[in-house]
Amino acid sequence: xxxxxxTGITGQDGLYLAELLxxxxxxxxxxxxxxxNPKRALVxxxxxxxxxxxxxxxxxxxxxRALEVAQPDEVYNLGAISFVAYSWExxxxxxxxxxxxxxxxxEAVRLYSHDDPAKVRFYQASSSEMFGKVQEVPQRESTLLxxxxxYGVAKxxxxxxxxNYRESYGMHASSGILFNHESPRRGPEFVTRKISIAVARIAxxxxxxxxxxxxxxxxxxGFAGDYVEAMWRMLQQPEADDYxxxxxxxxxxxxxxxxAFQAVGIDDWSGHVQQNPAFMRPAEVDLLxxxxxxxxxxxxxxxxxxxxxxxxxxVENDLExxxxxxxx
Numbered sequence: 587x588x589x590x591x592x593t594g595i596t597g598q599d600g601l602y603l604a605e606l607l608x609x610x611x612x613x614x615x616x617x618x619x620x621x622x623n624p625k626r627a628l629v630x631x632x633x634x635x636x637x638x639x640x641x642x643x644x645x646x647x648x649x650x651r652a653l654e655v656a657q658p659d660e661v662y663n664l665g666a667i668s669f670v671a672y673s674w675e676x677x678x679x680x681x682x683x684x685x686x687x688x689x690x691x692x693e694a695v696r697l698y699s700h701d702d703p704a705k706v707r708f709y710q711a712s713s714s715e716m717f718g719k720v721q722e723v724p725q726r727e728s729t730l731l732x733x734x735x736x737y738g739v740a741k742x743x744x745x746x747x748x749x750n751y752r753e754s755y756g757m758h759a760s761s762g763i764l765f766n767h768e769s770p771r772r773g774p775e776f777v778t779r780k781i782s783i784a785v786a787r788i789a790x791x792x793x794x795x796x797x798x799x800x801x802x803x804x805x806x807x808g809f810a811g812d813y814v815e816a817m818w819r820m821l822q823q824p825e826a827d828d829y830x831x832x833x834x835x836x837x838x839x840x841x842x843x844x845x846a847f848q849a850v851g852i853d854d855w856s857g858h859v860q861q862n863p864a865f866m867r868p869a870e871v872d873l874l875x876x877x878x879x880x881x882x883x884x885x886x887x888x889x890x891x892x893x894x895x896x897x898x899x900x901v902e903n904d905l906e907x908x909x910x911x912x913x914x
Contacts (some may be wrong), residue, residue: 594664643687688744770903799865832876
């Protein structure tokens with residue numbers, strides 16, 4: 587039975603990846619911060635087969651202890667402070683966790699597997715936010731990185747550090763440059779989930795509008811449950827490498843609103859949406875769209891859920907959830 591250690595187990599990707607690995611017969615360990623982590627119960631309920639270990643990406647010794655317990659064949663580093671807007675307000679802590687945390691887990695894996703650098707296969711969750719002020723459309727593995735947020739800068743550090751450990755120490759270390767991926771498990775602070783929850787509440791008469799920022803920003807949105815399959819496939823390759831994981835399509839916030847409101851029978855949402863400059867980014871990333879050709883050709887990966895299906899899935903989930911919360 588292969589063993590895997592997942593950092594960031596409490597996030598949507600961690601939960602979907604844990605489900606995938608458990609279904610494939612893995613012994614799965616998840617790293618969580620703090621003994622009273624509020625999301626511990628969520629993990630225990632969603633993926634009860636996962637063994638939880640306490641550790642912190644900022645604490646090398648705790649990572650080494652986790653590796654000694656898990657004895658992993660694969661390590662998936664999904665842990666990060668991943669809310670981009672937060673990174674402008676807290677650039678230092680974002681850099682320490684999202685950037686230096688990658689160095690810590692890479693070094694822990696290197697020390698743990700010192701007798702055979704490639705015996706533990708490592709996955710780093712890189713991000714399309716690294717492209718920032720995009721230098722070509724669509725973005726591919728060779729596109730120049732030009733991050734536009736402290737979060738993006740931290741991810742670039744982690745991305746290049748992963749490449750450096752692969753090239754310097756012979757580690758089997760791969761990075762997945764994942765474009766925006768969403769699901770009903772996405773946190774409510776992210777715009778897609780903010781919209782799906784608000785639309786559900788508007789349909790149920792629990793609120794009358796949602797306040798957003800830039801409605802023209804465009805993203806390449808996919809389903810998180812599809813994207814974790816690509817992560818696993820990367821670590822099954824004989825040679826480590828970096829891959830863009832995306833749909834190859836771009837959609838605006840306005841298009842997302844069209845589909846979300848249509849899912850509850852509202853064709854004109856103009857009266858339900860307000861804009862507030864406070865939700866505008868200091869440095870916007872206007873157009874992100876990835877070229878997934880390499881992942882498709884080398885990994886044999888394809889997405890299963892299209893954009894309309896993703897939005898409908900999220901709205902229907904939040905309709906049920908908000909109905910239960912409201913007792914309707």
